[in-house]
Structure formats: C-alpha cells, structure tokens
Amino acid sequence: MKIILLGAPGAGKGTQAEVISTHYDIPQISTGNILKEAVRNETELGLKAKSFMDAGALVPDEVVIGIIKERLQKDDCAKGFILDGFPRTVPQAEALDKMGVTMDKVIDIEVSDSLIEGRMTGRRVCEKCSASYHIENNPSKKGELCDKCGGKLIVRKDDKPETVKERLKVYHELTEPLKAYYESKGILAEIPGEGTVEETSQLVFKALEA
Numbered sequence: 001m002k003i004i005l006l007g008a009p010g011a012g013k014g015t016q017a018e019v020i021s022t023h024y025d026i027p028q029i030s031t032g033n034i035l036k037e038a039v040r041n042e043t044e045l046g047l048k049a050k051s052f053m054d055a056g057a058l059v060p061d062e063v064v065i066g067i068i069k070e071r072l073q074k075d076d077c078a079k080g081f082i083l084d085g086f087p088r089t090v091p092q093a094e095a096l097d098k099m100g101v102t103m104d105k106v107i108d109i110e111v112s113d114s115l116i117e118g119r120m121t122g123r124r125v126c127e128k129c130s131a132s133y134h135i136e137n138n139p140s141k142k143g144e145l146c147d148k149c150g151g152k153l154i155v156r157k158d159d160k161p162e163t164v165k166e167r168l169k170v171y172h173e174l175t176e177p178l179k180a181y182y183e184s185k186g187i188l189a190e191i192p193g194e195g196t197v198e199e200t201s202q203l204v205f206k207a208l209e210a
C-alpha cells in the first residue's frame with residue numbers, strides 16, 4: 001500500500017496518516033516532521049530549512065526530494081508507506097515518478113480555508129515526537145503533555161495567523177495543481193475533511209478500500 005495524503009496545511013493529514021499507519025502497519029513519512037527534527041537538532045539540513053519554514057514558505061524541491069530518496073530506501077518501506085506532506089509541488093511529484101515509485105492511492109483531504117485558520121490556532125504538537133493534537137477536536141488525555149511519549153505540547157511557530165495565511169497561499173499556488181496531476185493518473189480520491197477525526201478516518205478507509 002503506497003499512499004499519498006494531499007491537503008492544505010491543517011487539513012488533518014498528519015492525524016489521518018497516524019491512523020492509517022497503525023491500521024496497515026506501514027510507516028508514516030512526513031517531510032515536515034523530518035525537517036522539524038533537523039531544525040531541533042541544528043543539523044546542516046535544519047539550518048538550511050529553518051528560515052523557509054518559519055516564513056511559511058516551502059523548502060527547496062531538491063532538499064526535500066533528497067530526504068525522500070534516502071528515506072524510501074529503508075527496509076521498513078518494503079511493505080508500503082504513507083507520504084504525509086510530500087509531494088507538495090509538481091516537480092516533487094515528477095521526482096517521485098522518476099525514482100520509479102508507483103503510488104496506489106492519493107487521498108486529498110478537503111477543508112475550507114476559513115476552517116483551517118480556526119483549526120491552526122488550536123493546534124498543539126509534541127516537541128519530542130511531533131504527534132499532533134487539537135485543544136478541542138483531538139485533545140491529549142494528559143492535558144499539556146503528549147499521550148504517546150509524555151513530551152511537552154507546544155504551538156508551532158508556523159501556526160501563527162499571518163504565517164498560516166502565507167502557507168495557504170503557497171498551498172493553492174504550488175500544491176493544489178497536484179490534484180489534477182494525480183487525477184490524470186486515475187488514483188485521486190477527494191474526501192471532505194471538515195467532520196471529526198473519526199468521521200474523516202472512515203472516509204479515508206472507504207476510499208482506500210474502494
């Protein structure tokens with residue numbers, strides 16, 4: 001099972017990727033999480049990516065394509081994987097094709113911009129393991145701490161309102177054209193993502209098992 005999750009920032013890709021990953025026992029590969037860890041660890045990659053990320057811009061294609069190329073070679077990808085936040089531009093999708101990776105399904109989670117702006121302000125992420133929560137829709141059972149690892153939950157720098165607006169603009173300009181790209185390959189499934197986490201998961205599985 002090789003799956004891509006498409007959708008605007010805040011559409012719920014990370015949350016749904018975690019659910020799918022557990023269900024099919026395949027890894028969730030999130031370029032956003034890999035980049036954030038690199039920023040935290042102040043690696044060469046992190047230093048290169050930080051200014052783009054803080055501004056709500058995309059990290060250059062060649063950087064993220066390099067990350068994915070390396071990650072997909074690991075043994076745990078043999079059974080399949082979920083790409084969460086990659087590809088985000090047409091050149092990234094073309095690079096995936098050139099690597100010889102054939103995707104089975106692309107799930108596009110549709111949420112309106114206004115709802116996204118509201119969701120972002122309530123979003124919290126674990127500073128240790130990057131698990132994602134929402135103070136109302138998907139709270140941690142441990143309050144300010146992560147259910148999974150006990151790490152502290154924080155507001156992402158790029159979830160600030162002005163940065164969210166920029167990220168949505170970038171999404172519409174550069175990422176949305178991927179819908180047509182995968183529709184023409186016959187593997188796109190569009191699902192509404194404005195309900196609860198569970199409702200959206202049901203629609204995701206319905207699309208995956210169709």
Ligand code: AMP
Pocket residue numbers: 009031032033035052053054056057058059060061064084085086087088089092158167
């Ligand atoms: P995310 O957690 O997926 O929203 O990613 C956080 C940030 O990492 C994004 O706002 C981008 O700056 C960067 N990023 C993640 N994935 C990609 C990608 N595929 N291409 C370019 N930049 C990315």
